[in-house]
Amino acid sequence: MLPAKTAADAIFRTLADPTRRAIFERLCRQGEQTVGALTAQAGVSQPAVSKHLGVLKQAGLVRDRHEGRQTHYSARPGALAPLIDWTSQMAGFWENRFDDLEDLLKRMDQ
């Protein structure tokens, strides 16, 4: 386990590239994807996507899983954790949930 600051630096460096960041966000939002599926949406060539995935993997942000000829990539849960202190993280979580609760209460009136 890297010291928090070093780990954060590595994450920032890795995600500073917009294409790489878009690939990572897609994996976070949509779950596991093949290189092919990622390439179809990335707007760059498959070798370029593979290279980005390699960098993301080295930074610990994604993991790969081989199945037959396909390699599936997924975001590593907790990879961004060094960036955020848990208290502000949980506070943000609950503030969001309370927003949704407020919306729900309004709907229950109708």
Added chain:
Amino acid sequence: MTETRAVVIEREFAHPPEKLWRALTQPHLIEEWLMKNDFAPQVGHRFNLRGDWGGVLDCEVLEIEPPRTLAYTWNFANDDPAYALQSVVTFTLTPTPAGTHLRMEQEGFRPDQKQAFGGAHAGWKKFFEKLDAVLAQA
């Protein structure tokens, strides 16, 4: 070291406590604002909260006093102790002239635990909205 830390979120809602209580204790309503669940309003009832991110929280009802207090465990099992989480979430409802004051306290983290990982994943969506701004400052 058994010292714990807590997160407290408070908000006033323009709705009566009884209505808030339903939102906190009826599974189909809990799902609308928190997570999918098999909650039942009964002390000792064990249930799961299932997040959109695929994580599953292990919960047990500890205290239930309608429409005032609801407490349950909020545990996330993980082989890596840095990610495992054992906590208790307590909702306290207080009637006000305009509606209800809701206080949520989550406590039970270890002080060396920087990542409150279990529930925090659901906060990623918001985090991502901020990520560009954060990176711009890096």
